[in-house]
Amino acid sequence: MAAPDPLLAAGNATVRRTLAEMRQTVAEFPPEALNWKPAGEDTNSVAVLATHSLHSTHSWLSTALGEPLPDRDRDSEFRVNADDPAALIDLFDREPTMDWGTIRRTHTRPDASDAIEVPAAWALLHAIEHLREHLGQMQLTRQLWDASNTK
Helix, strand or coil: CCCCCHHHHHHHHHHHHHHHHHHHHHHHCCHHHCCCCCCCCCCCCHHHHHHHHHHHHHHHHHHHHCCCCCCCCHHHHCCCCCCCHHHHHHHHCCCCCCCCCCEEECCCCCCCCCCCEEEHHHHHHHHHHHHHHHHHHHHHHHHHHHHHCCC
16 A cells, blocks of 8 residues: 555645644633624624534535535525534534545635636645634634633
């Protein structure tokens, strides 16, 4: 059996580490703060960030792996509310196996000029990029929540 490509192995490790960090962030977030929007209605809550980033990551990893694309209602991901971190934690428990050999078809993307077919490795790297972006937003939201509740 051939050794995995080092870049793909690193990508896999980064996805797993990021999901673990995001899971911990959600688990430690106060339940009453899950739906808090730090700068008003035009910003996203931790519940929205977790839901959207996990559905997006699942979709991109499915693309990368050549698995059937999951049913997805992207718009509804931004309307979600959660009363309990446990409901969000359930979204983290997926363990895909990795196979990177071919061009994969994606969901229709928000920007019509974006490619509908991408290399599996690109889908992995995009999943990482997107996931890390939303983890940072969730961590910042937690810092803002903590700061606004210590006064």
